[in-house]
Amino acid sequence: MKSEKIRVALLIDKSEAYDRGLIQGIIKYSNLSVPWEFFLYSPDYLVIENKKKFIKKVIRWNPDCIIMNDRFLLSDFNKLDIPIMVTSSKYKLEGAINIIADDYKIGELGANYFINKGFKNFAFYGSDQIFWSLNRKKAFRKTVFSKGLNYFEIESLLNDKWHNNHHQLIPWLQKLPKPVAVMASSDEFGVHLIKATQIAQIMVPGEISILDVDNDEFVCNLYGLPMSSIDQEPEAVGFKIAQYIRAILVGGKKQPSEIVGTNFRVITRLSTDIFAIEDHQLQIALAFIQHNSVNRMLTVDEIVNETFLSRRLLEIRFRKMLDRSILQEIKRVRINIICQNMVQTDNPINKIAYDMGFNSIASFSSSFKKEMNVSPTEYRKQFKIQNS
Numbered sequence: 001m002k003s004e005k006i007r008v009a010l011l012i013d014k015s016e017a018y019d020r021g022l023i024q025g026i027i028k029y030s031n032l033s034v035p036w037e038f039f040l041y042s043p044d045y046l047v048i049e050n051k052k053k054f055i056k057k058v059i060r061w062n063p064d065c066i067i068m069n070d071r072f073l074l075s076d077f078n079k080l081d082i083p084i085m086v087t088s089s090k091y092k093l094e095g096a097i098n099i100i101a102d103d104y105k106i107g108e109l110g111a112n113y114f115i116n117k118g119f120k121n122f123a124f125y126g127s128d129q130i131f132w133s134l135n136r137k138k139a140f141r142k143t144v145f146s147k148g149l150n151y152f153e154i155e156s157l158l159n160d161k162w163h164n165n166h167h168q169l170i171p172w173l174q175k176l177p178k179p180v181a182v183m184a185s186s187d188e189f190g191v192h193l194i195k196a197t198q199i200a201q202i203m204v205p206g207e208i209s210i211l212d213v214d215n216d217e218f219v220c221n222l223y224g225l226p227m228s229s230i231d232q233e234p235e236a237v238g239f240k241i242a243q244y245i246r247a248i249l250v251g252g253k254k255q256p257s258e259i260v261g262t263n264f265r266v267i268t269r270l271s272t273d274i275f276a277i278e279d280h281q282l283q284i285a286l287a288f289i290q291h292n293s294v295n296r297m298l299t300v301d302e303i304v305n306e307t308f309l310s311r312r313l314l315e316i317r318f319r320k321m322l323d324r325s326i327l328q329e330i331k332r333v334r335i336n337i338i339c340q341n342m343v344q345t346d347n348p349i350n351k352i353a354y355d356m357g358f359n360s361i362a363s364f365s366s367s368f369k370k371e372m373n374v375s376p377t378e379y380r381k382q383f384k385i386q387n388s
Contacts, residue, residue, distance in 0.1 A: 006030075006249055009039040009058050011068035012087060017216035018234045019069070019087065022099070025238020026067075026245075033246055039063060065245050067099075083248050083255055085241060090130050092258075099241065101232055101261040103132045107139025107183075109230060110211050113266050114181035115147060119209070120344050121177045123152040125169070125193060126185030130158075133185035136213065140183055150343055152176060156189060166195035174200055175382070177339045178207040181272075187212040187219040187229055194223045194271070203322070206332060210271040226269035237261040281307045282317050285326070293333045296357040300326045335371045342380045349376045 008026070012019040023040075030036035039061050055076045058066070066077055067085045074093055077084055085097040092098045114122060122144045126133035137153065144151045154172050157165050173182075173196055184190035190212030197204050204210060204225055212220070215231035240259060247253035288306045292298055303326050304311045318326050334356065341352045353364035368376050 005035045005037045006245065007037045007039070007062065007064045008245065009041075009061065009063040009066045009068075011041040011058070011066060011072055013069060014040070017218070018214055018232065021232075021234025022067070022087070022238035022241065025235035025240075026242045027238075028235065029239045029242035029246075033242075034250065041068075064249055067241065083245065085259065088131075092131060097244075097255055098258045099237065099261075100258055101132065101237075101264075103135035104139040105262065106213055106230055106232075106264055107136040107141075108143050109264055109266065110136070110183040110213070111140045111143035113211065113272075114183070114209065115143070115149070117181070117209075117272070119149075119179065119181040120340055121150045121152075121180040123154070123176060123180055123182045124185070125154055125156065125182060125189055127156040127158055127189075130185070133189075136183075136185050150177065152180075156192070166192045166199065169193060169196040170200045173197065173202055173208060176208070177343045178336045179205075179209065179340075180207070181209045181211070184210065184212045187214045187216050187227065190227050190229070190271075191219060191223060194225060194227060198223070198225075203324070203332065205270065205272050206322070206329075207336065209273075211266070215267050220267075220269060225271055228269045228272040229267050231265050231267050232261055233263045233265070234261070236263050279317055279321060281309050281314070282321055285314060285318075286329070289330055289333050293330065294337060295355055297334065298330050300330070303330070331371070335368070338368065339372075339379070342376060349380070352376075 010023060010026070012022065014020055014023065039058060055072070059077070059080065063080075063082065065083045065085070066080075067087075068077075069087045070089055070093065074084065074086070074096055078095065083097060085099055086093050087099045092100070111122065122140070124137045124140050126137050128134045128137070141151055141153070154169065157168065169192055173193070182193060184193055190210055193210050194204070196202075197208055202208055210227055212227050212229040213232070215229040220227040220229050237259070240261075244253070244256065244259055248255055284307050285303050288303060289298060300311065304314055307314055309317070315326060318324060318329065322329065324332070338352060338356055341347060341355075342349075347355075350361045353361050356364070358364040358367070365376055368379070372379055374382070
């Protein structure tokens with residue numbers, strides 16, 4: 001180390017929640033140890049200078065360590081012969097200390113979160129071109145298969161059509177057996193899911209529950225329906241980064257190839273929890289429908305009698321909070337139960353029909369086709385999964 005102070009260049013994006021959390025953790029640790037000094041990267045609209053000039057400016061500042069994202073080239077700073085830490089967006093970089101997460105643990109956490117909610121159908125949306133997305137998918141899929149449950153996936157476009165990916169998702173989401181739990185590899189991918197469900201008028205979380213990763217509160221609350229997300233606790237990662245920096249520069253510790261974040265938690269919002277609705281009477285009505293629709297068609301009056309509200313007021317609350325009537329909710333829940341039975345069991349279709357309270361196979365087939373646009377037999381052929 002060239003001076004008594006630890007001089008760290010922070011060339012990461014303050015506008016990103018994860019990077020901002022890293023900075024907060026680093027600063028929190030710096031307040032506990034030897035003096036630290038920081039060079040903080042400013043966005044382009046504040047610093048009007050070309051990239052070469054900026055890099056020269058960082059080098060002249062003479063840092064002891066650089067923490068950067070991969071918008072900068074590692075070769076620009078390698079000649080300094082100092083520790084360089086990188087938060088990579090798509091792939092790990094050789095010759096640097098990669099700041100990563102235990103993505104397998106994240107995938108397992110997402111799957112188990114949904115499994116504990118009783119889901120039988122699971123899906124993943126991300127990109128295999130991004131190492132952390134691929135690893136989260138592998139762990140999610142492995143956990144789902146280990147329980148003998150149904151799994152689906154779709155690959156994201158990463159080209160100039162990225163912002164229109166939600167149109168690609170709509171037919172896929174429409175065909176998934178409901179209810180289905182969908183994990184997106186990050187909040188940005190989750191936004192595509194929310195947009196697609198809104199355009200296709202797919203009910204969230206009633207038909208599709210959506211869980212993302214990163215817990216950027218701005219993004220999670222941006223599109224009207226708050227998204228649940230896995231928080232990577234970046235401040236704890238930043239604290240760990242600062243500990244490593246001091247151990248390397250002051251204590252002579254060997255540089256690691258990776259610094260791995262391992263502490264994660266699910267932040268539940270409305271996209272995964274129908275009972276996140278604060279209206280207690282509506283919660284009672286929804287729970288009653290969910291728990292009593294297995295073998296018969298409930299009446300609207302039965303639902304109303306479970307609450308302290310009049311029929312008119314309960315209908316108003318259903319329309320306001322869920323954008324559908326009480327009767328539509330009853331039908332939606334029943335068709336979801338039927339779809340689960342079609343996909344998850346080998347029961348004959350006529351048995352499923354009679355178990356659900358239908359008087360004839362003809363009326364069952366007619367009702368099913370009206371809701372799903374395919375016959376029961378066609379649906380089973382398309383979605384009955386043989387897990388491996």
